[in-house]
Amino acid sequence: MAASKPLLIPWLIEQIDSGRYPGVNWANQERTEFCIPWKHGLRQDSSDDDVRIFKAWAEISGATHTDASVWKRNFRSALRAKGCERITDKSNDAAYPHKVFRLPQREQRRRYQEPVVNPTPGPPLASPMPTVENLAEDTPIQGIVDKDVLEQSLMGLNIYEPQQGTQFKVSAYYRGVKVLEQLVENNAGFKVLFRPENTESSSAFARSDPGLTPIYLPGTDQVTIYDRTQARLTQQILDKLGDGLEVLVGGSSVYGLRRGGSKSYWSLCKFPNSNIPQEVSKQERQILYSMKDFIQVLMNFISSGGESPSFSLFFCIGEKWPDPEHKPWEKKLIMLEVILTSLELLKLIAVDGGASSLQSVQLQISDKPSLMDALEQWMDTLES
Structure with missing residues (x-):
């Protein structure tokens, strides 16, 4: 034996x-x-x-x-x-x-x-x-989302067999007013362009990676803008957008690349503390966001109540951002908010259950691991 x-x-x-x-x-x-x-x-x-x-x-x-x-x-x-x-x-x-x-x-x-x-x-x-004291094994889980919802959500993210199941929700704002919202269900990414109303196809997109989803910003004649100066300056930026702004997924990172004439700037926060502009490179693909960084911050948030992770990217087209004079995002002519929806869902699950609850109580979902186990498994896969 x-x-x-x-x-x-x-x-x-x-x-x-x-x-x-x-x-x-x-x-x-x-x-x-x-x-x-x-x-x-x-x-x-x-x-x-x-x-x-x-x-x-x-x-x-x-x-x-x-x-x-x-x-x-x-x-x-x-x-x-x-x-x-x-x-x-x-x-x-x-x-x-x-x-x-x-x-x-x-x-x-x-x-x-x-x-x-x-x-x-x-x-x-x-x-x-610093850590949160473990709850007793028989402590009821308060505020945690329904187990079926949690399982479906994690399975939808392929978190048990980690892959990029990434989706993007892209919103465009003209001086703080939302003029476009589009869900991108494309693991490769998307490309931001301007196509005049009388143009049936975009030659710029035809010259770019066909695997990217096109997002066409509306012209000033398609939205309501009462300020003539704002309308004129916004249209100038759109007319120079040309080959556009690419946001791509590669491995465990999100990259940016400017191809058109209008400069683009970015940050991870709508209200950044810094006033130092970050320009998107036109020379080569530039890492803007790391999945590994998000998972590590989320794990620290769950285990010790640390900093809350960001699941968004913000772009300012045609103007410097973050603004050197701390001008708020609502004053910018064209702003884009890009939410990584799968990561947003993970954060909502953690917040809804409470950091200490998810860390200290094993969620028995069929034979699947807890959220923390799944995150650590995902991290191992990304690092291997």
Whole structure:
């Protein structure tokens, strides 16, 4: 008969105490927090030592047929399933990539009663991030969206088998007045153009990537503008738009490229604190938005109530933005708001359930992982 699989927590404590794994050590004197090296496999300085603890658990779990990235993911999932809380994530640290976890509360109470021994020496650790206290297992989940809605939403995002299922909701404003709204259901992206009313086809779009969805801004004769100066200046920008502004998806990033004569500027916020304009490049595709950054910020928001992630891009066509004189967006002749709808949905799910609720209560949706597990799995896929 095959040997039974050991319990994770006692096994892990034994491995930490042994000192046989480089970088795997206690992070505090009470031995309730522990450090695990967490180096990305594509780094030039990566070695077999970086995955030894993950491989060891894979071997004892009977899952050695998979690769190192799966060993790491399974190890992290096992920690979460047993109630270990991640309190520090320095996996992107150049000198010492690592994560710090905290043992489950019942194990912490037991260890507080034990004599304290000096922890195994290791690299200095940053102070743990503030965390929200875990709820009891029988605490009712208040305010969380319907389970069926949540499952359908996450499945629609392909979050269990991470891919880009990205959609865009594009709105155009002429001095703060919405003149266009269009949903782009195209994983490749879209292109912003101006087509005069008497033109049946756009030669500019014909010269661009046919895989992009065209969005045609209305002329001043198609909308109501009472101010003649505003109408004249707006039309001048539209007439020079030419080959337009491209917003494209590539890998885990959103890119921008200006092809026409009217300069375009961008930001991640409708009310930026900065007054330094950011021009969209005309020379080469420029990264404007990173899916990985969004997921990381959202995970921090869920786990510790940190900064709320942005799921939008804002473009100003023909005028500098952010404005050097802090002129509000409503005063700009042409502004575009681009919402990444799939990311907006993820944030709404997190906010509706409450950051602490989603972090501390495992949502049992069929056999699917919780939102936090799914986000971490998505992050692993994007980094691999």
